[in-house]
Amino acid sequence: MLKTLGKIGLLVPALAVGAVWLVVLRLENVPVPLLAAYGLLSAGAMAGLLWPGALGPPSTRRRVLTFLGVPAVLGTLGLYLAVVYHVTDLPVLLALAAAGCLTWAAASLLRGRRPAGGRGARQSRRAFLAAGAGLALGVLSGLSAGQVERRRREALARAERERQAAVRAPGARRRIIDGAVRVFPIHTGDTVVTYGQFYGGLAGWEGLNGYLRTLVDKTQIVVPVYAYLIDHPRHGLLLVDAGVSWEQAHDHDAYYDMTPRLLTERDEYRMTLGQDLRVSLARLGYDAGEITTVFLTHVHEDHAGGLRHLPRATVVLDRRDWEHGVLYPYSFAPVEDDLSFPAFDSGAFGAFPASQDHFGDGSVILLPTPGHSPGHMCVLLRLESGSVLFMGDTLYTLPHLAVDQVRQMTVGGADTVRQIEAARRIQHLLASEPGTVPLFAHDNTRYQSDLVASVFARGAPGEAGLRELRGHMETVLTPGWRLRPGHTPHFVAPSSGTGPGKVDFR
Known part of the structure; x- marks a missing residue:
């Protein structure tokens, strides 16, 4: 009896390690049928070594090793070298x-x-x-x-x-100095995500179930990653989020150590040379070394990667995110001694029960919107002509404001409830302040690619630009925050049959 229990005690952790390995291989896009065959072979080898007689009277451990163990080991080595190995x-x-x-x-x-x-x-x-x-x-x-x-x-x-x-290279802009607050969207690359992760929050993509579905369902799309530069006449050069770094996109396997590398996709980030944060800033007439403050909506890697290139910046973020939300610390190493945690003691702000007037003059208001991460926050910036609300990942795109129709994958449980509450508060804020427009970190609709890019091309949108953005919002969303016809997302498979697809709105 004790011998049997001991064997079971060996088999259970061995199967657990094997399951983790299968998850890693699935993350690296190994086909499910191949994984199933390999998993059965490996499980049979483990069980056969412990109970060789179960495979028939003549079975011995040597035969198990020959017919199951050796193929399983060779399969492990082959799969590792094919999809995981890096120099x-x-x-x-x-x-x-x-x-x-x-x-x-x-x-x-x-x-x-x-x-x-x-x-x-x-x-x-x-x-x-x-x-x-x-x-x-x-x-x-x-x-x-x-x-x-x-x-x-x-x-x-x-x-x-x-x-x-x-x-x-020729064609860089000269910095405009006229006393106006300017905002520049900076496209810092793209990230490859599962369609359900981005749009499937109301179709079962929630919590652990949603995460497991990302391992199996490789219906993927490519979405942008945006940071926002603020040139403020009183407060200097500010940044909302820092986007992706060149190293994450082009030196991924060396940038991360083995564990996070195994748990992420090798090509999860894409970036052209012109999308490098330092290049983008320089082409606008600025230098990364001049950035004095970064408002980090949350600590996820696609928002924090560029921090390593901001040597003078103080990073403002919610303490809860710093203490409970950081998965990979690599991007924070250069700035971890210069962090600032808001107290959110400036009182209520509209539908938000707490807020932080960061500079004390009402120019930048920090609003806690937990849910997507423990201490996620949004940033409201006052302009002469209105305001802009930097959404981070509380909502991914303009259609996501219709939170009862379009929803991204949520963490689940109380965190999902908090994220939906934050979305409702944002709806209330936008409805009560018609001069405020939302700016998103991952919007893959024409709101971002056409209108935001055009209105903020020179940084100062003016009243006419903000009205244009609000006008587009009204063509997408009803006053009750429902999608109008023609704006519901649908996945479009790639014509080649492989690789990421696209999103069509109809």
């Missing part, structure tokens, strides 16, 4: 192989002391060969680590030369 893994793999050889050598030496005669000599020779192989692999691990790092530095240096050339 930065080479020193680690060589070090593990060296450790394995040295362990084998030590075990052979211990066994070689017991038997007499030729068997002991054979064990000693095996130990000697294994130890030699271990030492050689250890040396190769050290040498390869230096080579890998040198190649990465060369690639980064090459990218830096290309970036400098893009900054100096």
Whole structure:
């Protein structure tokens, strides 16, 4: 009985590790039928090694290893090399192989002391060969680590030369200094997401179930990632979110260590050279080193990646997000000693029970909108002609304001309730302030690509520009926050049959 319980105790964690590995492979887009066959083979090998008799009277562990174990190991190695391996893994793999050889050598030496005669000599020779192989692999691990790092530095240096050339290229703007508050949308690249993650919140994409569906359903779309530069005559250069960095898009596997790399898709971010935050700022006549304040709506990587390029910035974010929402700390390393946490003690603001008047003059109001992350917040900026509300990820697009018809994937439970409450408060704010327009971080509709880009092309939209944006809102949404005909999102599969699709509104 105890022996059986012990075997079960070994099998359960082995199956759990195997399940995690299958999840990783699915994240890397390995087809489900292949994963199913590989998973059954691996589970059979594990069970067969513990209960070889279950496969038939003549079965032995040696036969299980031959017919199930060896194919499972080769399958693991093949899948890893095909979809997960990156050159930065080479020193680690060589070090593990060296450790394995040295362990084998030590075990052979211990066994070689017991038997007499030729068997002991054979064990000693095996130990000697294994130890030699271990030492050689250890040396190769050290040498390869230096080579890998040198190649990465060369690639980064090459990218830096290309970036400098893009900054100096003809056609850059001159900064306009006339005392007006200016806002510039900055397209910092794109991210590949599952369609249901973006638009399926009312179709079962919620909480753990929604996350699991992202692993299986690879119906994907590409959506933009926006940050917003604010040139304020009294408060200097401000930024709402920092977008994606070049390293995340082009040096992804070296930028992240093994664990987050395994749990994300290698091509989750896309960025052209011109979308690099530093290049975008320079082409507008600004320098990243001049940014003094970043209002971070939340700490997710597609909003925080550019922080590493803002050496003088104080990052303003909700303490709850910093303490409970950071999944990967890499982007925060350069700024973690210069963080500012609002107290939200400026009283109620419209439908919001708490707010923070950041500068004390009513120019920038921070509004807590938790749900998408523990301490998500929106940012309201006052202009002479009206106001703009930076939404972060509380709502992804203009159609998402119809929260009872279009909803992104939510965390689930109380967090979903909080996010919907925040959306209702935003609806109330926009309805009560007709001079306020929303600006989104991931809007993939013509509201962002055509109208916002046009109205904010020179930074100062004026009353006419804000009216144009509000007018478009009224063509998309009714006063009761319902979608008008022609604005409901639908997935359009790629014509090639592979790769991300598109979103059609009809």
